[in-house]
Amino acid sequence: MLREYKLIPVLLCFVFFLLFYGLTSRADLQVSDEVSAFASGIFLESRGNLVIDQLQWLEDTSNISLGETGRDGHLYSKYFPGNILSASIIYKLTKTENDQPYIWNVPPNLNAGMDGIALAASNTGARLALRANAIFGALAMTALFLLSNRYFTLKTSLATVLLVGICSDWWYQSRGFLSEVGAGAFLIASLYFAAGKKPYASGFSLGLSLLFRPTNILALPVWGKAVIDKGRKAIWSGFGILAGLAVLGFFNWIRFGSMTHFGYGNENFTPNLFLGLLGILFSPGRSLFIYSPILVLAIPGAWSLYKREKRLALLAAWMVLSYVVMIAAWHNWDGGWTWGSRLLTPIVPILGFLTAPIIETIWNRKGDMLVIILLALLGLGVQLLALAKDPVETLVNFVVYGGINYNQTIFTFNNAWVSLQARSLQTWQFCDLDAYTLRQWFGNCP
Known part of the structure; x- marks a missing residue:
């Protein structure tokens, strides 16, 4: 049975994450x-x-x-x-x-x-x-809360957003200025509105998400579900998506004289899909599950949701799988010199939603709860590593000046980025903290 949400928890969720991400916002531009x-x-x-x-x-x-x-x-x-x-x-x-x-x-x-x-x-x-991403990060967690609360208890919904918002790579990405957070925020919003049979809001949200990542066009079936639920007249809600595409085209034309030219030159997709899949899912340096262990629960969670809400589960699975394949096929699937699973960030809230069915079952099962607590603590530890010191500076020190091959930071455990980050903290000082406001408040730091 669908559950009605209340305004106060929604506002508290947004304000909490806005302050949390804003106060821990990174100290500098990094890439x-x-x-x-x-x-x-x-x-x-x-x-x-x-x-x-x-x-x-x-x-x-x-x-x-x-x-x-x-x-x-x-x-x-x-x-x-x-x-x-x-x-x-x-x-x-x-x-x-x-x-x-x-x-x-x-x-x-x-x-x-x-x-x-x-x-x-x-x-x-x-x-x-x-700090723009603090806003988008908070919006995403609020949309995730609303979507979860449509199908699960308030307790489960709150636990889900806290686990995803604090114990996954979403925290780090929301502290920076890369576009994937905005893309993920409006993508989960589009799914939330589609689940509520609101095609106009779903289409508008999807159109906004395209301004951050045009690859979100893969989520068209999400809007399509809302149109099917409402009937043929709802097809006009597609104008929100067309408006997003029009803004993208105009933006390209202003810069490069072509509506389809994004300025990426010869950057393109690679035929080595297997290597990309191996890297973004299982490599020590770029695996989604290294930086966000809690998202492992999305695998059994997808099946559990399918047994309850087949179409919704299939839509969520489509977005995740299509995005994973697309990123794996990109020539720079590792995301470059950026911490975490950057290019998969837009689907982190979707994966977070897929963890909710498993979280719903653990309240009276101590063994399962201990597993989730362990995954959460592992994820929190990774996020605190990134907060303690600028991880890009760490990578530069070890690769540029320390002689470690960049590929080793991706494919080996000993020199994986997380390992290098932990090693770099041996000489840690408070002013190394990669959070500008906290450094200003609690330390005499530049």
Whole structure:
């Protein structure tokens, strides 16, 4: 029997995760995708365009791809509009009169690499814009709570969002500025509305998710379910999806003169699907289940849900499996120099929902509860490792300066990224904490 949700738990869920992700937000931009997207958002608000020529030095002096030269000869980010527009809007609403420059035009040291990127040293508009994913992360957990509470008890729904929101890679990703969190937030929202037979809201949510990751078009069957449930007239709800595609096309045309050109150049899919599947599911350095052990429960959970809600279970399974295959086929399936299972982030809330049927059964079964507690503690430990110190800095130190082959960080246990991160904490100091606000509040840190 479906259960009605109440407003207070919903609001508490959103506010809790907003504060949790916001206060633990990462200290700095860490990878090139974040840098180019963030710069685009700030410049869009402050200068009225998406040009990031000020970062050309970074592309020229390092092996980093920020984007491509557009039809007008200027450098543009290859990233999608979701996070760029979000940063621009938040910055517009929160900037102060004397805000500092956020991105240096000329670095003090051309060998500095990513150290040449600077943010304001206080909670100015740029710092708040950098926390956009805290909002999307909280939205996703709220949608997950609502969806779970339609089919399971309040106790189970709360346990599910806490386990996924704190003990999985979703926490780390919500602390950063990559687009996968926004994509995942609106994807789980689309599924929630589809489950409630609301095709217009489902289509609109799916359209928004495309602004963060166009690959979310794989979720069309989710919206299709809502249309079938409501009848043929609901087909007009597809305008929300078409609007998302139109914004994507217009965004591409502004930058590169083509509605279908995203700025990824020769980056493409690879025929070595098996290696990709092995890597994202089972490798010591990139496995989804290393960074989010609790999601193992989604495997038996999918079967349990299928016995109760066949169509919903099949839709969730389709989204997960199609996304896994697509990412495994991508040439850069490991996600580059980014911690965790980054490219699978959009389906983490879906997998979280699939864990709920198993969580529902454990309340009076102590043995099963101990297993879940163990998985949760393992996942929490991984998240705390990433919070303790910038993991990208760790990877640079061991690979660039320490002589460890990058592939070893993916395929070996001894030099897997999690192992390297644990090793790096031998000389840990509080100011290494990779959470800007906590460092400012509790330590005399830069």
